[in-house]
Amino acid sequence: MIETNQLTKRYGRFTAVDGVSFRVEPGQVLGFLGPNGAGKSTTMKMIAGFLAPTSGSAKVCGFDVAESPIEARRALGYLPEGAPSYGEMTVLGFLRFIADVRGLDGTRRAARIDDVVGRLQLSGVLHQSIDTLSKGFRRRVGLAQAILHDPAVLILDEPTDGLDPNQKHEVRNLIQSMAKERTIVISTHILEEVNAVCTRAIVIARGKLLADATPAELEARSRYHGAVSLTAPEPAAIKEALSRVEGVSSVEIDPQDGRLTVFPKAGQKIYPRVEALLREQKIEISELQLERGRLDEVFRSITSAAMQERAA
Amino acid sequence: MSLRNHPVAAIARRELAGYFATPVAYVFIVIFLILAGVFTFYFGGFYERGQADLQPFFSFHPWLYLFLVPAVSMRLWSEERKSGTIELLLTLPVTMWQAVLGKFLAAWAFIGIALALTFPIWVTVNYLGEPDNGVIFASYIGSFLMAGAFLAIGACLSAATRNQVIAFILTVVVCFVLLLAGFPLVLDTISAIFPQAFVDAVASLSFLTHFVAIAKGVIDLRDLLFFLFTIGFWLYACALVIDLKKAD
Numbered sequence: 001m002i003e004t005n006q007l008t009k010r011y012g013r014f015t016a017v018d019g020v021s022f023r024v025e026p027g028q029v030l031g032f033l034g035p036n037g038a039g040k041s042t043t044m045k046m047i048a049g050f051l052a053p054t055s056g057s058a059k060v061c062g063f064d065v066a067e068s069p070i071e072a073r074r075a076l077g078y079l080p081e082g083a084p085s086y087g088e089m090t091v092l093g094f095l096r097f098i099a100d101v102r103g104l105d106g107t108r109r110a111a112r113i114d115d116v117v118g119r120l121q122l123s124g125v126l127h128q129s130i131d132t133l134s135k136g137f138r139r140r141v142g143l144a145q146a147i148l149h150d151p152a153v154l155i156l157d158e159p160t161d162g163l164d165p166n167q168k169h170e171v172r173n174l175i176q177s178m179a180k181e182r183t184i185v186i187s188t189h190i191l192e193e194v195n196a197v198c199t200r201a202i203v204i205a206r207g208k209l210l211a212d213a214t215p216a217e218l219e220a221r222s223r224y225h226g227a228v229s230l231t232a233p234e235p236a237a238i239k240e241a242l243s244r245v246e247g248v249s250s251v252e253i254d255p256q257d258g259r260l261t262v263f264p265k266a267g268q269k270i271y272p273r274v275e276a277l278l279r280e281q282k283i284e285i286s287e288l289q290l291e292r293g294r295l296d297e298v299f300r301s302i303t304s305a306a307m308q309e310r311a312a
Numbered sequence: 313m314s315l316r317n318h319p320v321a322a323i324a325r326r327e328l329a330g331y332f333a334t335p336v337a338y339v340f341i342v343i344f345l346i347l348a349g350v351f352t353f354y355f356g357g358f359y360e361r362g363q364a365d366l367q368p369f370f371s372f373h374p375w376l377y378l379f380l381v382p383a384v385s386m387r388l389w390s391e392e393r394k395s396g397t398i399e400l401l402l403t404l405p406v407t408m409w410q411a412v413l414g415k416f417l418a419a420w421a422f423i424g425i426a427l428a429l430t431f432p433i434w435v436t437v438n439y440l441g442e443p444d445n446g447v448i449f450a451s452y453i454g455s456f457l458m459a460g461a462f463l464a465i466g467a468c469l470s471a472a473t474r475n476q477v478i479a480f481i482l483t484v485v486v487c488f489v490l491l492l493a494g495f496p497l498v499l500d501t502i503s504a505i506f507p508q509a510f511v512d513a514v515a516s517l518s519f520l521t522h523f524v525a526i527a528k529g530v531i532d533l534r535d536l537l538f539f540l541f542t543i544g545f546w547l548y549a550c551a552l553v554i555d556l557k558k559a560d
Binding site for chain 1: 317319321322323325326329330333334395396397399400402403404405406407558559
């Protein structure tokens with residue numbers, strides 16, 4: 001479990017993190033969203049005990065990171081931004097070092113190393129020095145290090161940054177497979193990741209917590225939520241008919257691919273009506289889709305408001 | 313938790329293995345041994361003196377350390393900051409003290425290994441004559457302690473910057489000043505202006521004064537404490553500097 005209370009970090013007059021409070025329970029995967037420089041990493045560094053908060057507090061499994069730092073760190077696995085590791089060491093040597101510092105002994109040490117090597121498919125590079133590995137492998141070594149002691153709480157700063165689509169998929173599967181009974185926080189600026197792995201998302205911009213909701217709730221804030229989009233041979237011809245459907249507020253044609261989007265009035269379900277209209281008038285369409293909402297649009301509207309506030 | 317698994321031991325072991333994972337360690341040891349030999353036989357007149365002791369060997373150690381120890385210490389913390397591993401290290405369940413001490417002990421042990429590899433000269437002098445091995449032993453202790461003090465200064469200054477060249481130069485300068493403070497030429501100049509009490513105070517701060525005292529074969533508790541206190545002081549400063557600078 002992670003709990004922060006009015007967590008704040010200032011550098012001189014600059015406030016990097018401003019009174020952030022949230023709570024994550026076991027079983028939850030929390031996604032940290034925000035533009036670059038929003039304070040995601042700084043927040044994670046404070047929870048991990050690397051940076052001391054200017055004010056406020058953070059607790060990991062009930063241990064205050066400032067008052068009982070060692071206990072808090074024992075309960076925590078942390079992947080710092082960029083997955084740093086000692087380049088001259090071999091993968092096995094590095095994992096053994098982490099195991100030693102974390103006080104893993106005897107058969108448990110061997111079993112845990114075996115487990116993470118298997119989970120992250122590192123067996124082929126065990127005796128290679130980390131410097132010689134590709135970016136994807138280095139990231140996996142960083143993840144292996146974070147989960148080596150089977151921690152109850154995991155904090156992963158951009159775990160999929162710089163990975164290819166296959167590797168991203170594997171890392172997301174890994175996170176999901178560990179999500180049960182664990183508390184996981186990941187930061188990302190890839191919005192599709194939120195839908196893929198997170199049960200909850202927090203949006204941070206300019207150090208302030210702006211939204212705390214499930215991915216579905218965030219999508220529902222989008223103006224695309226509940227809209228119907230379709231592709232037809234002659235979009236201009238049916239635009240008029242669609243805009244007269246009951247509950248429709250407006251119809252837009254994408255200037256690039258000619259795709260029609262039909263927006264509902266607040267709270268209206270228009271998909272069945274649009275579908276009925278198309279059937280009645282025998283309008284030929286190649287595709288019809290109900291939109292869930294677009295996270296990138298919600299993300300932009302939440303964070304850009306914060307930016308403007310700052311500029312004013 | 314066994315001693316093998318103690319965080320300080322784990323950190324020191326990793327660090328020491330890191331030295332030998334690259335050619336740096338071997339290059340350093342070879343240069344150290346060559347220079348120690350050159351100083352002893354060429355400048356120190358080891359044979360010409362006709363005395364069975366290692367005084368010409370040890371008297372050059374302060375100057376040898378002046379350039380070689382900062383070369384070891386310069387990467388100690390600046391490298392951790394540059395590569396970002398400092399964030400990894402300091403979020404493991406270890407205290408700041410354990411991390412500072414572990415890394416320092418590894419570097420000190422490394423210098424100790426280089427120093428121990430000068431044993432042929434001890435064998436030589438025992439073969440040629442009958443030296444006072446007690447004095448030689450004391451000199452080794454003094455030399456090792458002085459290296460530790462140099463290293464602690466280097467560790468602190470290496471924490472202050474992520475640029476290894478700057479760390480090197482700063483360490484050389486600070487160590488040079490602390491050596492000079494015990495140099496007769498400097499002390500004579502100071503004594504011309506200042507009262508004797510001040511001259512003694514300056515001399516007592518110098519590494520040279522305490523090293524020469526131990527190298528005479530008299531291991532005075534005060535000289536030992538001086539070096540241990542100096543090491544402690546600079547390592548404490550090192551921990552403070554890391555805490556201050558780790559955010560940038």
